[in-house]
Amino acid sequence: MQNAFDLQNKLAIVTGANTGIGQGIALSLAQAGASIVAVGRSSMDETRELISPTKVPFRAVAADLSNLAPIEEILDAAEGLSGRVDILVNNAGIIRRADAIDFTESDWDDVMNLNLKTTFFLSQAAARRMLKDGKGGKIINIASLLSFQGGIRVPSYTASKSGVAGLTKLLANEWAAKGINVNAIAPGYIVTNNTEALREDAKRSAEILSRIPAGRWGHAEDIGGAAVFLASSAANYIHGTVLPVDGGWLAR
Template identity: 55%
Template structure:
């Protein structure tokens, strides 16, 4: 590191274009706002509902895009829209995800395929599109995938989700191996139990809420803002020698 460059400057994203999927609310919205505060121009994506509110909250250096990542052509549609507006993507945050809860013996194939398409296949599709464009431009880039504790554990009643998030962790490593020499770092963040709409049922269940909190050394649910620092680090020059890692942000859950 040059002595003329401040350590804090390594976290700046001025001049960078970031695409954050699933940014209409929750973790994605918090990440998008954090990247914008670091200087990035942010393309915020909404899947089932638009991310207009997130874009409005960020201001002039953000724009909202909508595409259905449960469709096989959704990733291409989204990438083409963003590229047409901003010209390229330097940072990709694959945050969009869905979950289906049911006993394994009762999961319908269509539900399994939908979860895998959104959580894993579209992650590969977008990574491939962004990665190929970065390579063609000989540009440095960052890809950050949002994994899960179920990248390491099996969970209960969520077989498709667990399979998809396990796949995200392995895909992260595979892409990191191929693209590190091409100045593209690929990493993942694995959130623990966060207070979002996806976990409302767990938070409302007195028994499950107690059991979860007893397992978390920090003694609390994560807040969307808790994920911003880790994602910013992996999106910035501060992590130029970090690739192929899955960083847990879980209040100590995995250490227990």
């Protein structure tokens, strides 16, 4: 019986794969057999080392996704590695924290450009290539609990991740019949650089943990498992969903 979660002979682009959730997703996809093009601004040496035991083809692409200039270079690198792009994971993102009354235009634009604008235009460019041979593909966006909730002190992040949820549904509506699955994962409180300040605040960390039914912070591999599912043939009839991986946070 064929393993529905087998990603051998597939290639995945993962943005923001140098650390945290992106690194965990890239490793999980590689362990399922996918070739990996890892995109990020900083060194990908650690990611390369983690993926090395899987023996899958791997290419690191240094790119600043705060603008659209690197998009075609990334896709060309992917096609040069395996011939076609099968999976795109839009994980790269940033967060800026300040009271809404003090929030700056720069902090608004920087977050929206990377988290939402680049997500759309990289998806658009990848979809154009996925459609050429009629084989379709899988696009996985990284949303957030703040795609469902408002949060505090992160206005541009909340707006961008709410936009990612809506964009995921829009693209699914347009591309589902063309063989492209577009879905999103909404991570809960995961141990990453973005949550370091929260985890170091003993009072805030305790408040967060008290609401998570699972009783712990999540880890990158928790998101990786969901990514493998959505990238696999097991998810062929799933379109436009935003899947929370949150230890039960939204259920409480």
